[in-house]
Amino acid sequence: MIALETRYGFRFDIRLATHSDEPALADFFAEVTEEDRRFRFLSAVRQVSPSQLHAMTDFDHHRHESFVAFAPESGAIIAAATLAVDPEGKTGEVAISILPDHKGKGIGWTLLDHVAQEARAWGVTRLQSIESRDNRAAISLEREMGFSARAIEGDPALVLLERAF
Template sequence: MTVNDPLIRLARPGDASALAELQHILDNETEFMLLEPGEREPDLEPLKLRLAACAEGRNLSYLVVALDGPAAVGYVDVVVLPYARAKRTGRVIAGVRSGHRGRGLGGALMRTAVQEARTRGMRRLELTVMEQNRHALALYLNCGFQVEGLRRAALDVQGHRVNEYYMGLLLD
């Protein structure tokens, strides 16, 4: 990363519009996101409320965002369930704009998200990644995640059954 690279920080309630726009763009740019174009909620209010709850500590989840000026170009969303038995585990969702891939941004976002998880006393991060998404798989392996299983025919993408790797990272 260099001085002209995007700013990486925890997302704030004021980032809701930029994050929603990024998610809609990613849904159209790649087949590797879970949601197809048009499936994502267009109403910004739930995202604004969630970001406010995260910022105020009412929600254990958090989002790390990469901003290039006012535009969000990448993010890592760590979703934490509010239950005592699950609150030390985060479910990771990540995406980076196509024009910013291959420049280390995904790794920088993931390292920031992992460090935040450690700061919060979390013990585990987990995610799924489509079997054919070799770039993301390599990124996650490079960040210390391990393949823990294969979810056979887990998704239907453009009429094809797609396998997903289930991956985890132990933090302590």
């Protein structure tokens, strides 16, 4: 477990997600807004399936890891982040979700920074995020962190944000 602090002074703990976290992750995603689930999975998702939860918690430390963030006082999951790396180990993709009542505390910024550090440690040279154009908060945060944005050919609803290390 790693203790992190946001630029706003909010403290939370983070660790790798495990299969035993699947029920808590199901509860977490049930509390995430419908719009945020759509942003996270890039489609309308009413409920995250058991196979999706299993995939999130099935990590290998080289190509895929998911992190869960906890409120220290309650131990409840308040955010989740996933890093998936291509077979060559050079390009990683990140996805982050945060509970609505924990937005605006700097958790997204801090999680993205943590995942970026993890990616660099693996030898990743480029970190990407695919966002809905409607997800202005994520796009703004990623641009603030040095990501550049470009259109995804053939899909006007999505944008690719990318940062080279």
